[in-house]
Amino acid sequence: MVYNTLMNFWQRIKAEKGMILALSPMDGVSDYPFRSISKKYGQMDLVFTEFANVEGVCLSKSTQILNHFDFDQAQRPLIAQIFGKTPKYFKQVAVLLCEMGVDGIDINMGCPAPTVSSHGSGAGLIRTPDLAREIIQSVQDGVREWGEGLLLENCPDISSQTITALRDKKKFFALTEADRQKLPTVSVKTRIGIAQDEVENWLPNLTQMNLAAISLHGRTLKQSYSGLSNWEVIAKAAAIVKQNSPNTIFLGNGDVFDYEQAKQKVTDHGVDGVLIGRASFGRPFVFLPQDKRTEFLKAHNLFAIALEHAKLYEETYGQKERYSFLPMRKHLAWYTKGVEQAALIRSELVRSNSAAEVEEILKKHQLI
Ligand SMILES: Cc1cc2nc3c(=O)[nH]c(=O)nc-3n(C[C@H](O)[C@H](O)[C@H](O)COP(=O)(O)O)c2cc1C
Structure with missing residues (x-):
């Protein structure tokens, strides 16, 4: 096994298990209880939170939105997903997530919902690659500067209510005291294009940013959830990522129903792993290999x-x-x-x- 201590957790899981299986982020679904139950019974390698809007975190009077990021040790490695279009808010929310002690920060560049993408956030960022890169840089800067000692109190758009709410959370959720040596990884989840496959033009914007991971849902923004995830395009994208940025972990996503199908995708399409979303609804066992799945269904x-x-x-x-x-x-x-x-x-x-x-x-x- 190729393994060294400089690997991030994505690379470590890949080296140890040969592939990464993750619970996909799902707004309105993957809240704290769903993630807990899914991880307890599905034992997938990684879980993503549902996404939270960075403008909302910084500008809203309510601190409810922080509940999106609640987690406990059993959910680690925990990747918090965020979306928006304003680099300065991304940077400050990155600092907040560092304070919370999450393992990874994922930037959503894939949401097709008109309320998100028509404002230039989510998959809308595929239209504005310069802004997409600026956002990634802002999150990376936030993480690095936090590691160098930047405090949440120094972030001008994080309210004192948010800081207090965060301190309160630390009493209830089993977070380790944030360790400034352990910086969260930065990753992106996206789609193959706006109306057609654009991976040759779009992905190099991401691969030049030294991301820990890229996840690709094989549909366009226009498709939303219609048709099928295009795994031929995902395979082409896997080759682009391996060529341009060999250290970046690349995950495919879309219409995968269980462990065996995910494994097949890794073998046939050159991805390092797979995100499973909808197939996990009410069925946490889909992440288990067949023999364990049978055992699970007998025992539970x-x-x-x-x-x-x-x-x-x-x-x-x-x-x-x-x-x-x-x-x-x-x-x-x-x-x-x-x-x-x-x-x-x-x-x-x-x-x-x-x-x-x-x-x-x-x-x-x-x-x-
Ligand atoms: C109800 C619902 C909510 C979703 N919310 C998010 C989200 O917050 N962030 C994100 O990146 N993708 C989101 N997605 C997309 C999924 O993560 C995934 O990419 C998509 O469902 C395809 O994977 P699947 O076929 O395994 O479900 C959502 C999907 C669904 C069905």
């Missing part, structure tokens, strides 16, 4: 896991202002996939308002 009742998830959701957010159980309901529906009487059980679960109600429904149907 998925509905007991659904209830554990609901309890953790309540524990995590129950005390927060504007708490709602609503976002948990979709997860409950996903856990019913493929079971007998799924429609009936789902119709009851999606009306539940608490973990106690979930427990009652599951007991009534003798599912736990």
Whole structure:
């Protein structure tokens, strides 16, 4: 095994395991409880947070947005994803994430949602490569300057409320005291182009930035989630990244359903690993190899896991202002996939308002 202490965690996992399997970032889905349950039962190598807007972190009066970055030791290596279009805010949020002790900072250059991309953020940055590079540089500067002693208090757009909220968080989440020797890695997740494959022109903007990793979803901005992820283009992009920036880890993404498919993509398409998103809904075991998956399904009742998830959701957010159980309901529906009487059980679960109600429904149907 080729292994040395100068490797970052991406390179180390690749060297140790031959490939990297990660939980893809998903807004409105990959919150703290989902990541906890997914990691506990799926044992994937890396988890990404859902994205948070850097303008929001810096300009919003509320500090709720910081909840996106909550994590504990079990979720490490934890990669916090951010999006936006303003370099100076990216830099300051990078400092904040360093303070939180995350392992990696990922910049979203792939979101196709009009609310994001039409303002020039997310996949909209593919249209403005100079700004995209400036943003990467700003995040890298923030990380480096934090390592050299820059304090959050010296960041002009981070409010005192945000600084206080961050200190409070440190009491509740098992963060190690931020160690200025351990700098987070900087990576980018993007798409293959705006309306067509543009990887030959777009990717060199990223590969010249000395990124730790690049993740590529094989669809264009225009495609959003229609059609299929184009793994031929991902393979071409893998070759470009290996040629231009051999130390950068390159992950492919899109329409991969389980461990074996991910492994096949690594073999056939030259990627270092794969991100799995939607296939993991209600199915944390998709990250496990077939033999472990079979063992898992023998040993665990998925509905007991659904209830554990609901309890953790309540524990995590129950005390927060504007708490709602609503976002948990979709997860409950996903856990019913493929079971007998799924429609009936789902119709009851999606009306539940608490973990106690979930427990009652599951007991009534003798599912736990
Ligand atoms: C509900 C939802 C939310 C998403 N939010 C994000 C996000 O916050 N950041 C991001 O980079 N990608 C986001 N994505 C894209 C996924 O990370 C992934 O690239 C895409 O779903 C394709 O992978 P899959 O076929 O494995 O799901 C989101 C996708 C979905 C379905």
